[in-house]
Every structure is written in structure tokens, then in C-alpha cells.
Amino acid sequence: VISVRRAVLAMLLLASAASVAARSWESPAFAANERRPKRIAILAPRAEMVLARVNDAVPFVKETALIEDAVRAEAASVLRGLGYEPDVESLATARLSADPELKDLVTKLEIELGQLADVASQDPRDIRAGRFTVGETAAPVAARTGADGFLWLESQSIVPSKGQRALGTVMLALFGSGGVPTNQTSIVALLVDGHTGELARVSSAVVAGAVLKEPGPIGAKAVRSAFQDWPSSTTVRKLTRRQQRAHAASSEVASTPAAVAEDEEASARAAFEKAAAAAAAAPADDAERVEGRDDFAPAGPGLAADAASPVETAAPVATPPREAPVPEPPPPPVPAPAPAPSLAPPPPRSDDAKASWDLPESSRPAPSAKLAMQMLPGGPALVVRNSTREPLRVSVELGAFATIAPDAEQRFEASSGSRRVLVVREDGAEAARVSVLLGPASLASVEILPAR
């Protein structure tokens, strides 16, 4: 309850800070108003107040509650006046107590922010270089609260006792060093960008005043002092050349939106399936990927080991999902060159899927079919549909071939992981092949289409 050491440390800190009344540092993106949070949720402020006596220190607890309330209210008021939308409700203690999931997210954010604040206090100027970030920790809190920024406030007040002041006076008179301690309240405010996790602004202030008599007003005064040069929501500051350089370097920072529409999610998944299929068709990528995995010798079902065999099909095309409309997908990757007609005679028909799969590339005919894939919920399983005009034989994970008639489909049960799909014609010539990565709840819908 009583810590002499803490009181002494706080006094030293305040004494060193006293020469600077208020300071602030901003990230270039904040200053230029390119990434400036507008809807700011205020994290529960933390205040400490200590009566520093000659031979001990006593914390003031009730008064800290008044300071915390005043600091929160004043910060909201100042921000509102500047055109921002402060939010004092979403992260209030009562709200968090009723919502354990949000509480967990906020606790994580506060822990990381607390550590970041310690490092940032060493050299806050580095905020201009985008050095301080909590990464993706802020994004889920932003998603839950709808805020795009979070304000973290911490205040400390020292109230020297009469004895302490008298001692200071005596020491000054006797040794000419030290000074007479006075009431001091310091505050530190950190603004975190909810989308990027970057520290957008750091400000601090030290104010004097009878904090014991008027804890609320002094807390509010400290906030006003720390926020005195906070720009309005529309102000665009002119960046110095140095800031511009830093801004250019940090403009690529990953940003996560607070919410995504359902069709955006489906669109992202469809675009990925398309890109993944294109990547699977590129032997060089597969080679790199397999090399990477082999290094790690992972336990459990291998997801990449199957990808060792180059895929000869044309790039599979993701078909739109059944349940949600898909907006225009991103530009498609460069299409694979059209397969050249093979002059080599087709290999003899074989029922051994493994032997067919293992045929060297030079011995295989050019693909006569292409595979379109779509990942759906369900499974893990594959449903293969033959949309060509000839019956085709299909092997999943090098199992027995199953013949699928034109316009017919067949379901193949499979466990999660990478599964090989081999399609051959009735004469045994390979038509297409692909590796499909099945999630534990993925149903791969594979459609066999004519190559042209």
C-alpha cells in the first residue's frame, strides 16, 4: 500500500518533466490526415495520486477515481470540440465486465500498449518513423467497437506534505541544492490507430495545482494541456521533408478495416482460390514451397508434400459461390500458355493411378481438360463433376479410378490435407491433374471442363 520507492521515483520523474509543460509527437499519417482516427474509443484511464511525506507516502484512492472520471470526460469533450467522435461507453469497465470476449481483446491491447508506452517513452520522436505499433491487436477491438482509434490515458499526481515542503526548504537553505516540492500532476495520452495498430500520437503534460482539493478540475486541466495542439479532425499539417520521407516509408503499413461485408469476404476467398490455382500451376513456385516445408519436417498430415508434382492443367477458375453474389474479382493472373498439341503417342491405359501420376512430364500428353475449383462448406470431401462430352476416369489421392459419365458427378470422401486429383481419358491418356488442399470442413467442388 505504501511505497517510499515509488513516491521517490515519481517525484524524480515529475521533477525532470516539470521543465517541459506539454509535449506531443505525431505520426506523419496522422499529421497529414491520411490515416487519422475519427471515432475514438477511450480506454479506461488509470490515475495514481500519492501524498509524499517525509517518512512515508500514502496513496489517495478516492481522489484517483475523481481524476479518472474527469480525465475521461475532458478528453471526450476536447475531442468532440475538435470534430472527432469520442466513445466513452464501448470500453467502459462495466461494459467489459459484461462482455468477457471483448474484455479479453481489450486486456491484450492494454498489455501490449503498456509495454509499447514504456519503449516509446524512451524516444517518442520515433513515432514519426512508424516504429511503435501493436500490430493486429487493435483490429479486433476496432471490429467489435466500431472505433477506428483508441485513446490510452495515464495520470500521476504527487502531493508533497507540509513536512516534505519544510524539509525541501531546509535542504535548499543548508546545501543550496534541491528545491521545494509542489503539487504536480502529469498525464500521458497515446492514440492508437485501430486499423493499423500504429501509435498515431503521443502527448504528455505536467500541470501544477491543488490536486488534493480539486482532483477533477486538475485532471481536466492536465488533459487540456496535453491536448492543446491536437489538430481538428479536418486539419492537414504540412509535413517537413524529413516527415515526408518517413511517411513515404511507412505508407505501406498493413491496414485492417473495421468490418467487411459478407460479399467482400466471399470475393476475397474466390480471388484467393483463383490465385492459388494459378500458383499451383506454376512448377517453380511449387518447388520453392516444397523446399520450405521440407526444412521443417512437420508432424501430422503433410499439406505440401503432394505439391511436389508439377500440375499440368490449365489454371483452374474459381466459380462464383452458390449462396452469395461475387463482385468483380481482382485482375486475374497472367494466364498459362495454351497447351501445345502433343505429338507423342498416348501412353497405354493403366489402372495404376500412382504409376500415371509418377509419369515424367515429358511422357505426359498435353492436358485435354481443365479443372475449375470452388471451396464450399462441408466435407472434408471432393465432388467431381464431368462437364466434358466424354466419359472420364478420376482418381482421388491415387485411389482406384472411378468413371464419371458426361454431365455426371461423383463424391469422393477424403480427409483434410492436400489431396491429388488425377483425371484420365478412357484410353488412359492423362487429361488433367491438380492438388487440392482440403480444410477440415472444406468441400472441394471440382469441375472438369474441356481445355478449349
Next chain:
Amino acid sequence: MMTQGLPHRLLAAAVAALLVAAPLSAAEGCYQPVPLRPKDAELIRVSGELEDQFVRRGDVLTSGPALDLVRRVGARVAPAHPVDDYQRFRFGVIDSPVPNAFALPDGQVYVHSGLLAILENEAQLAGVLAHECMHVEGHHGILGARDARRKVGGMVALSIALGQWASLVNIALVHAIIGYTRDLEQEADLRAIDRVVEAGYDPREMPGVFALLDLDPEGESVRPKTATWSDHPLSEQRSQYTTQVLDGMAARLESLEKEGKLETGDAGFADAVLPLARRAARQYLAADRPRTALVLAQRLVEKHPDDPADQVLLGDAFRQLDARPAVPPDTEMTKRAKRAKQKERATKTASERAMQRLGAETGKAPLEQNRAHARAAYEEALRLQSVHPGALEGLARLSEAEGLLVEAGHYWSSWLESAPPGDPLTPTAVQHLKDITRELNAKQQVKP
């Protein structure tokens, strides 16, 4: 006016010697009523206000099986009739991963969730709570504050008289104050043994608590080799003197055990503290202390091998270890290395420290091992529960870290399939998927 010269030096040395010698006469608590002086009353008032503050700030648990457990065990070890009317025993749980417990002079006793997470049974908890009760019953807080005030007051007077020699007195002062506190800690340990027995718990579980408190999985705790500059006795000492007392009670304890009057209280303990243990492990991960999280996760997996949530926690701990060996090597355990690590924490961000580790040649082997362990744990979680969002997220992040973009994308895609609508991680998952897609497309673009 500067005060120098031999008489002053001698005076300073004498006073310092006196203060150093002060703790040699062991401090004792007072288990009789202690009338409050004005400054003691202030302490009691502040204690009451702190109770309100803990609730107001959401620092304490307000419900749940762990709180019920602590209150039930606390009621058994607390005195039926406190000797002073300002003492009213009540027990709470502070939501903090740091393994600790404390008492306030008005009878509030708190145990941190991080301590509950590592205790093994009710008897150990009873030992902790009984120790804290003894601090209250023996008025240790009040007496300790009085002692500190007296010594600091003397120090101030001497400082004025001695000028530059005051620093010598300062050192002696710190030594004297913490020596007093250390004695009271030992007293609480020893008296707690009898209380634990009276409450029907097996006190032989108590020495194990000191070993648990001494755990330092991160290898960052710089501990003194002697207790001289510590306000608590060293854990080995505490374990040693409690074991000595317990050995002396062996016959009595065996007899009580045969009569069925001693219990360890294993049943239900692990289940009651399970959510706290998981939460503490998550908090350690947030604080970039994955070795501690790993120890907690391994204990959880040992107790609940079929729980996919614990497997995911284990995977997350291994993943966050990245290039750190799971157990700190000897080179990390020197005092200098520990101090360097502490300094690094204060001056570098978590991502800067990670980049430094990942760039080091020595980190390659642990990195491979940790990633393999993480993958195995996630895959085990998926085996136990075919769709587990935490495992899918872990595998997605792990695959991304390994540069396996396609694989990572599939896992994120599966995560999106399985996530409930409105999950707060959804925007992050979509963003990852978009970034992966962009990167895959870019790779295709640059190919001839």
C-alpha cells in the same frame, strides 16, 4: 553549510551500524489487539478505498468457480474471531498473471489469478491464504509501516546533519526496513502451518508452493543470491525452514492423515482454475513471455490432453517462441544476460526484438523445432475437433511465417468458413487473404 569531518563520519558509521544491526533482532508480529494511531487509521481507510478501486477498475473477479473456491478455502483458514474490530476477513481474486498474493491490514486477502493457475491443489491454496491471514492477524502491515516511518524519520534527521555522508545511512536504512519485513514474512510462513492443519488441509503441500513461486521460465528474473537485500526470505530458505518444521510434526501429521483429518483437495481444483490458467497464459503471450505461457499450456495439456483449446494454446506458445529455445540456455541465465534482456525489453519493441532473434544464426534450429511443435499441436487440435477456429488461425499464421502462402490462404479461407458471423477477427482474416492473393498474383506477374 557542508558538514564534514571525522566526528560526523564516525557518527554516520555508528548510526549505519545501528540500523544494519537492527534487523538482527528478529521482528515479530502482534497477535493481540493493536489500537490504531492516527497514521494507522489512515492505512485502514486507504485499504477500504482500495477495495472499491479494485471493483471499479474491474481488477477483481466478481463471480465464477475460482472465486468461490478461494472464498471457501479462505473461510476455513481465516480466524473465526479477529482480535480487532477493524479487521474483517474477505477473500478475492485479482485478474493478473503475475503469481502473487497479498493482504491489506483491514483483512482483505487477494490471490492473483496467475498464482491460482500454477497451484496444484486446495492445500497449497490454503497455505497461501493462511500466510496472508497471518499478516493481518499479526498486524504486520501496521507494524511494518510504523517501523518504516520511524527509520525514515531518523534517516532524514541524519541526512540533514551529515550532508554528503547521508548516502551511507540510506543504504543502512533500506537494509533495516527490508530486514524487518523479511522477518515478518518468515513468521507468517511458520504460523501458517498450524493454521493449515487446523483447517484440515495437509501442510506438507506448502513447501511445493515456494518452488512454484521460484519458477522463472523466461530466464529474466535477476534474483539475489542471499536474502540480505530482499524483503522476503529466499524461496529455498522458505522451503527449507517449513520442511524442517513439518519434519518435526511428521508423527502428528501421519496420525491426522490416518484419521482422515487432512486433505489436499485435488478434486475439482484444476477445473475451477482452468479458465484462469488459460487466461493467464494468453496474458503472458500478449506480454511477449511465451516461455511462461508454454509452461502453463504444457501443464494444461497434461491435465486435459483431449481439449483442443489447450492444444491451440500450446501451439500459440510454440509459435510465439519463434527463434527462442523453449528452455533458456545457460548463456541466457547469467546475471549479465538477464539484465541485458531486461534492458532490451525497455528499449526495443516486441517486433524489433523478434526481428533480431530471427536474424541470428543461433535461432535457426529452435525456430524449426518450435514451428514443428506448433504445427503438431494445431493439427492435434484439429484431430480432436475437426473445425477449430483457433487451430486454423494458428496454422494460417504459422504457414505465413514460413512463407507458405497458398497453404496459409487455405487455412484463412477455412477459418472464414468456420467463423461465426460477426467474429471480430473476420476483417483481419479477410485482410490476410487479400494480402496473400495479392502476393500470389504478383509472383505470377513477374514470371516470364
